[in-house]
Amino acid sequence: MHIVHTLPDLRAALAAHARPAFVPTMGNLHDGHLALVRQAKPLGDAMVASIFVNRLQFLPHEDFDSYPRTWEADCAKLQAAGCDVLFAPRETDLYPEPQTFKVQPDPLLADILEGQFRPGFFTGVCTVVMKLFCAVFAGKAQGTAVFGQKDYQQLMVLRRMAQQFALPIELVAGPTQRADDGLALSSRNGYLSETERQEAVQLSLALRALAREAVAAAHALPGQVAALEQRAREALAARGWQPDYLTVRRRNDLQPPQAGDALVVLGAARLGTTRLIDNFEV
Numbered sequence: 001m002h003i004v005h006t007l008p009d010l011r012a013a014l015a016a017h018a019r020p021a022f023v024p025t026m027g028n029l030h031d032g033h034l035a036l037v038r039q040a041k042p043l044g045d046a047m048v049a050s051i052f053v054n055r056l057q058f059l060p061h062e063d064f065d066s067y068p069r070t071w072e073a074d075c076a077k078l079q080a081a082g083c084d085v086l087f088a089p090r091e092t093d094l095y096p097e098p099q100t101f102k103v104q105p106d107p108l109l110a111d112i113l114e115g116q117f118r119p120g121f122f123t124g125v126c127t128v129v130m131k132l133f134c135a136v137f138a139g140k141a142q143g144t145a146v147f148g149q150k151d152y153q154q155l156m157v158l159r160r161m162a163q164q165f166a167l168p169i170e171l172v173a174g175p176t177q178r179a180d181d182g183l184a185l186s187s188r189n190g191y192l193s194e195t196e197r198q199e200a201v202q203l204s205l206a207l208r209a210l211a212r213e214a215v216a217a218a219h220a221l222p223g224q225v226a227a228l229e230q231r232a233r234e235a236l237a238a239r240g241w242q243p244d245y246l247t248v249r250r251r252n253d254l255q256p257p258q259a260g261d262a263l264v265v266l267g268a269a270r271l272g273t274t275r276l277i278d279n280f281e282v
Contacts, residue, residue, distance in 0.1 A: 001079040003086045007135050010087050014136065017046040020085075022136045022145045024129060027051040028068040029077050032148055032177035032185035037081040039174050040146040048136055049078050050087040052094060056102075057124030068190060087135065094131060102127045105157050112254060113266060114153050114277070117244045122157050129158055133169060142168045150176040150184050152266060152279040153254060176278075178204075184278045191274040199239065203269055204278050206236050206246060211265045211282045214248045214257075225257070236269055243269040251281065 004010045014020055021044030023036045041047045051074060058064035071088075078086055103126035107115075110122035137143045147155045159171045177185045181201045192200055210232045217224055225248050232246040245268055250261035257263055263282035268275065 001075070001083050001086055003075065003088060005088055005090060006093050007089070010085070010135055011138060013085050014046060014048070014140075017044070018140060018142075019044045020046045020048050020136055020140060020143050022048045022050070022132070022143065024050045024052070024132050024145070024147075025074075026053045026067065026187070027074050028070050028187040028190070029074045030177075030185050030187060030189075032150065032174075034077055034081045035177050036146045036148055036174040037078065037083055039172070040144065041082045043144040043146070043172065046084045047082055048085045048087060049083045050089075050132055050136075052087075052089055052128070052132075054124060054128040055091065055095075056099065056127055057121050059118055059120070062118075068187065087132075089135075094128070094135075099127060103130050103161065106160060109153075109160060109254060110157050112153075113245055113247070113249075114268065117268065122154070125154060126157065126161050130161070130165075133162075133167060137167075137169055140168070142170075144170045144172055146172045146174050148176065149173045150186070150278065152264060156254065184276075186276060188274055188276065192271065196272050196274065200271055200276060202236065202239055202241070203267055203271075203276055204280075206232050207265045207267045207278055207280055210246055210248065210267075211263075211280050214263055214265060215282055232267075241269045241271055243267070244275075248282075 002013050004013050021040040023040050025033050037049055053067050055064055102123050105122045105126050115122050149155060155173055162169055162171055182204045183201045184204060210228060213228045229247050233243040236243050248257060248263055248265050250257040251264045264279055265282060266279040268277045
């Protein structure tokens with residue numbers, strides 16, 4: 001595995017490759033990340049991963065400084081998973097000057113759900129992903145990037161970005177990887193205490209229950225769907241969680257559903273000091 005830190009070195013490493021496959025990460029890697037790497041490996045002629053903790057997508061009160069950095073373990077895992085090139089820029093490499101030009105996503109998609117509770121989050125995500133795309137795919141006629149479906153709204157936002165900017169990059173969804181009890185794998189699971197880890201699966205269970213109720217109420221009025229969502233939030237709160245949202249949305253734009261729409265249920269809630277997200281397509 002070739003490790004590079006600067007844009008010129010990355011481009012030199014990829015000069016002979018016409019179709020890179022790319023998995024961007026913030027490090028602290030788990031089996032979910034490695035599944036994306038293995039999925040991406042046959043989709044291009046060089047498998048590229050990045051590790052960069054992106055300051056722009058953290059709110060002032062969030063965990064940028066304390067976000068786990070596990071460099072040596074991450075490198076070993078990526079090499080074992082078949083990564084060819086690891087791009088690990090320093091902040092001064094990717095942002096050599098203040099990033100005053102930013103990618104502003106469509107507020108109809110980006111200012112709801114995660115965007116409502118983490119304002120500016122998707123601007124930070126889109127900006128860093130656009131910069132990473134420019135770094136990895138510069139001069140390439142085509143390429144592929146793989147993103148985990150656990151970050152459902154993020155994947156939708158990035159697909160719209162790639163479409164509207166006519167980027168020659170196919171964005172592929174990687175299925176959510178789960179622990180044996182059903183908890184979605186996440187770097188932030190490491191923040192959970194032993195007791196919290198046992199409780200954490202309740203978010204996925206609550207969403208599965210909400211999905212079953214949504215299917216049973218497929219022709220319900222919007223007010224009835226809202227009542228199902230409220231009941232799901234209250235049930236989770238009664239267990240000591242602080243829910244941001246547990247909601248039923250239509251898949252194509254994450255707006256409230258109408259009868260006959262393909263659905264997705266999405267949730268975000270805080271358990272202790274750890275905020276977890278999850279989703280299921282219905």
